[in-house]
Amino acid sequence: MKTISTDVLVIGGGAAGLSAAAEAAAVGAQVTVVESDLHLGGQLVKQTHKFFGSKDEYAGTRGYRIANILLDELESCKENVGVHINTTVTGYYPEDQVFLAMKGEEELFQIKAKKTVVATGAQERLVPFFNNDLPGVYGAGAVQTLMNVYGVVPGKRVLMVGAGNIGLIVSYQLLQAGVEVAAIVEAAPKVGGYWVHAAKVRRLGVPIL
Numbered sequence: 001m002k003t004i005s006t007d008v009l010v011i012g013g014g015a016a017g018l019s020a021a022a023e024a025a026a027v028g029a030q031v032t033v034v035e036s037d038l039h040l041g042g043q044l045v046k047q048t049h050k051f052f053g054s055k056d057e058y059a060g061t062r063g064y065r066i067a068n069i070l071l072d073e074l075e076s077c078k079e080n081v082g083v084h085i086n087t088t089v090t091g092y093y094p095e096d097q098v099f100l101a102m103k104g105e106e107e108l109f110q111i112k113a114k115k116t117v118v119a120t121g122a123q124e125r126l127v128p129f130f131n132n133d134l135p136g137v138y139g140a141g142a143v144q145t146l147m148n149v150y151g152v153v154p155g156k157r158v159l160m161v162g163a164g165n166i167g168l169i170v171s172y173q174l175l176q177a178g179v180e181v182a183a184i185v186e187a188a189p190k191v192g193g194y195w196v197h198a199a200k201v202r203r204l205g206v207p208i209l
Helices: 015-026 042-046 063-075 140-149 165-176 195-203
Strands: 003-011 031-034 081-084 087-093 098-103 107-118 157-161 180-185
Touching: 003 015, 003 098, 015 031, 015 042, 015 063, 015 107, 031 087, 031 107, 042 063, 042 140, 140 165, 157 165, 165 180, 165 195
Parallel strands: 003 031, 003 107, 031 081, 157 180
Antiparallel strands: 087 098, 098 107
16 A cells, blocks of 8 residues: 655645645745645635635635645645645554545545644535425525535525525625525524625615524
């Protein structure tokens, strides 16, 4: 079985993983990045809205452009970086400090690392309710993936549950894609997201209930 030896193993090629890999490679460390998806960038590649915060937090920059910035930083240190996409870390053997990785469904190999960064991101969780697994019921992240990665709208008319930033931003993106947003329903007594996002959807005639 093939073994890769590296100074730093980064598990996850999203925003945190790319940042960590670029920082380590920039100071001369040999870095191996493992990403289970077919592309790097994680959640950023499907985020078309501009970020808030400070300049250091990429304020005013769209998510997919931030992904490109991080990829460019990694590319500038490419002699120190090995990237494995479509690859999943399936096991860890601490006595030997060896990780077992599977590329696709065919290639199994080992990674021996001096240091490891686990940057596996987050997973969307649907609120449990009866029939939440029926066709046509989506999480907001799934909707973003459909529209902003694959160019597919989830339907013609949508009800959004949740008026936090994610619900408001995805509602606006649905409207931009030509989907009718019937309403945004919020259980809390006030909107949880930024008012600038709420104002955008209200201006387009979407009620927040």
